[in-house]
Amino acid sequence: MSGKTNMNQETTVIRKETSIVQQEGAPIPNTFWGYVKGFGPGIVVVLTWLGAGDLVDASVAGANYGYTLMWALAIALLVRFALVNTIAKFQLFNPHKYSIIQAYGKLHPYYPAVLGSGSILYGYVSAAYCLSGASYALYHLTNLGNPIMWSVVNILLALLITGRSVYKQVEFVQKIILAVMTVCLVGVAVMAGFQPGEALKGVFLFELPNQKGAYDSIIIAISLIGAVGGSIANLLYPEWMKQKGYITPKHRKVQRYDLLFATIMMIILNLSVWVVGAEILHPRGITVNSVDDLGNVLGQVLGRPGEIIIYLAVWAATFSTFLGGTDGYIRLAFDGFYSSSHKRKEKYEGNYRKDPAYKYIYFLMLILPIIWVFPNMPGFVQLTVVSNAALVFFLPIISIGLLIIINKKSIYGDRAHNIVDTAIVGILSVFALWSVYKIVATLIHSLIS
Numbered sequence: 001m002s003g004k005t006n007m008n009q010e011t012t013v014i015r016k017e018t019s020i021v022q023q024e025g026a027p028i029p030n031t032f033w034g035y036v037k038g039f040g041p042g043i044v045v046v047l048t049w050l051g052a053g054d055l056v057d058a059s060v061a062g063a064n065y066g067y068t069l070m071w072a073l074a075i076a077l078l079v080r081f082a083l084v085n086t087i088a089k090f091q092l093f094n095p096h097k098y099s100i101i102q103a104y105g106k107l108h109p110y111y112p113a114v115l116g117s118g119s120i121l122y123g124y125v126s127a128a129y130c131l132s133g134a135s136y137a138l139y140h141l142t143n144l145g146n147p148i149m150w151s152v153v154n155i156l157l158a159l160l161i162t163g164r165s166v167y168k169q170v171e172f173v174q175k176i177i178l179a180v181m182t183v184c185l186v187g188v189a190v191m192a193g194f195q196p197g198e199a200l201k202g203v204f205l206f207e208l209p210n211q212k213g214a215y216d217s218i219i220i221a222i223s224l225i226g227a228v229g230g231s232i233a234n235l236l237y238p239e240w241m242k243q244k245g246y247i248t249p250k251h252r253k254v255q256r257y258d259l260l261f262a263t264i265m266m267i268i269l270n271l272s273v274w275v276v277g278a279e280i281l282h283p284r285g286i287t288v289n290s291v292d293d294l295g296n297v298l299g300q301v302l303g304r305p306g307e308i309i310i311y312l313a314v315w316a317a318t319f320s321t322f323l324g325g326t327d328g329y330i331r332l333a334f335d336g337f338y339s340s341s342h343k344r345k346e347k348y349e350g351n352y353r354k355d356p357a358y359k360y361i362y363f364l365m366l367i368l369p370i371i372w373v374f375p376n377m378p379g380f381v382q383l384t385v386v387s388n389a390a391l392v393f394f395l396p397i398i399s400i401g402l403l404i405i406i407n408k409k410s411i412y413g414d415r416a417h418n419i420v421d422t423a424i425v426g427i428l429s430v431f432a433l434w435s436v437y438k439i440v441a442t443l444i445h446s447l448i449s
Helices: 002-022 032-038 041-049 052-065 070-093 100-105 111-142 147-162 167-192 196-204 214-225 232-244 249-284 291-302 304-340 342-347 356-366 368-373 380-405 409-415 419-448
Strands: none
Touching: 032 249, 041 167, 041 232, 041 249, 041 304, 052 111, 052 249, 052 291, 052 304, 070 100, 070 196, 070 232, 070 249, 070 409, 070 419, 100 111, 100 232, 100 304, 100 380, 111 147, 111 232, 111 291, 111 304, 111 356, 111 368, 111 380, 147 167, 147 304, 147 356, 147 368, 167 232, 167 249, 167 291, 167 304, 196 249, 232 249, 232 304, 232 380, 249 291, 291 304, 304 342, 304 356, 356 368, 380 419
């Protein structure tokens, strides 16, 4: 009798242990709405990628080419999806459960520390640019106070959301911002006179603009892809995957849908601004160089409602990047530092918020960017030049390093040497080297002139 009792108890324990293993990480959805509720990291990373510069670039492209060449932007974003999806797959399936940053550490012990340092540099420049954009957007939106006052408001709002470093709060706010941006940008595209037929032709027929030949159009497409292959921002998604609980191969399906949904939303947002350029700027022969130019033009053509909508969208785009960057780049930096220094990680029990360096980096990323909002502040051009020079260094480090990682059996196990993954990362490594060439050429030209 006691033997049966012990056997029953052991069976119960085994079932409990099996249940615990099955529930490792986030719940696995099994319904449509379960998948929708499971979305999150993709939205956070896409809104961190999307900034005011993307909106201006899309409107300029629409102004220059009308609806043609829309396919180039869509392909560029889908290529980014393919790359980041490959990184995510590695993190879910590698047999050692390495994070992507830890995997770089297997190439060289200081590799992650270099990437962590690059994360701080890239994050600071992004924060400086986006805090300025968000503050000026609120200033133009309200016609109250001055940009410095609105910088303080944006900083306090970001501090409130990220101060406790709770991922769920960041995700919740980013979902709200995505909804606001979608309503604003799709709305202004409709107000501008959106032509669905022309847009479909622009995306799916691979048309070339009359003023550009096939060669120039290919160069434009490559430029739109730009630094996708080696951007440090691509490494943010795996960090938020861990926070969400996408940590096992069973999460692969929801992870893929999460990133795909967010990428499609980014395409819709970018193409909505492209439509504004095609319908409002292109027929009038108007070009814009900044968000202020875009707001002024929409104010003249669509009235104050159009101006309000675009500035609200600009604030959403820049604040979401400022918010996501403050959270994401700090996580990425410490993942890099701790992967290179296990003693430091053990000293602070793997909790970077206990690390004294955290408060200094947080101050650098969240508060110090306000200096670039002050009028007549010199040096922002120099800051951009320095960041571009640093980008030249990081592009091949990230893309070529990733190419090696996914082809080393000691790191990726039996999934190494996958032809599709190698082709995706290999092609983007070539694009990354092309971007290095273009950036170096631009830097040399700016120094000479």
